[in-house]
Amino acid sequence: MALLFRYGQLLMLFKRHSRALEVFRSVARENPRHPQAWTCVAFLLAEREEFAAAIEAFERAIALQPADAPSHFNVAFILQRLGRHEEAIPRFERALEIDAKVNRAWYGLGVSLARLGRLEEAAAKFQEAAKLQPMNPYAGYQLADVWHRLGRRDKLRAEYERIKGFDPKVAERIRIEFGVR
Numbered sequence: 001m002a003l004l005f006r007y008g009q010l011l012m013l014f015k016r017h018s019r020a021l022e023v024f025r026s027v028a029r030e031n032p033r034h035p036q037a038w039t040c041v042a043f044l045l046a047e048r049e050e051f052a053a054a055i056e057a058f059e060r061a062i063a064l065q066p067a068d069a070p071s072h073f074n075v076a077f078i079l080q081r082l083g084r085h086e087e088a089i090p091r092f093e094r095a096l097e098i099d100a101k102v103n104r105a106w107y108g109l110g111v112s113l114a115r116l117g118r119l120e121e122a123a124a125k126f127q128e129a130a131k132l133q134p135m136n137p138y139a140g141y142q143l144a145d146v147w148h149r150l151g152r153r154d155k156l157r158a159e160y161e162r163i164k165g166f167d168p169k170v171a172e173r174i175r176i177e178f179g180v181r
Contacts, residue, residue: 008037107129114142
């Protein structure tokens with residue numbers, strides 16, 4: 001099984017995803033307690049936009065390794081992509097309970113909260129994402145959007161200035177979209 005799993009990884013490396021999916025499914029059938037096989041199956045299914053099957057495969061991996069923060073994150077991400085923000089939130093939160101340094105989970109949690117109109121909560125999550133990865137402009141952009149929607153011009157300006165220091169293109173987008181002067 002180990003050799004077959006490695007073969008699947010090699011296939012993925014060479015972008016032979018359909019064949020890799022067959023191999024990982026074979027590994028999971030032969031050893032249903034192989035969490036990495038289920039995770040690989042899930043990623044490949046998500047890539048094909050077979051989201052229900054991908055969630056099911058991630059859930060199999062989580063059942064075998066409940067403290068697998070990336071799998072919880074990936075379930076949340078898929079739910080978010082499907083517009084199921086209420087369902088995504090507890091999954092992002094679970095990923096963060098396991099590993100508070102998963103900056104993408106802070107970001108995703110902020111996005112879902114913002115989509116649901118929970119702007120103050122979203123701002124706190126985007127701030128945490130920006131703290132963990134200060135040179136990533138996307139959390140800053142989202143945070144600027146939240147400050148704009150909340151009418152917090154002082155905080156919007158501060159976020160604009162912060163982002164302008166390392167990503168002028170995103171800063172310009174903030175300036176134009178949110179009317180920063």
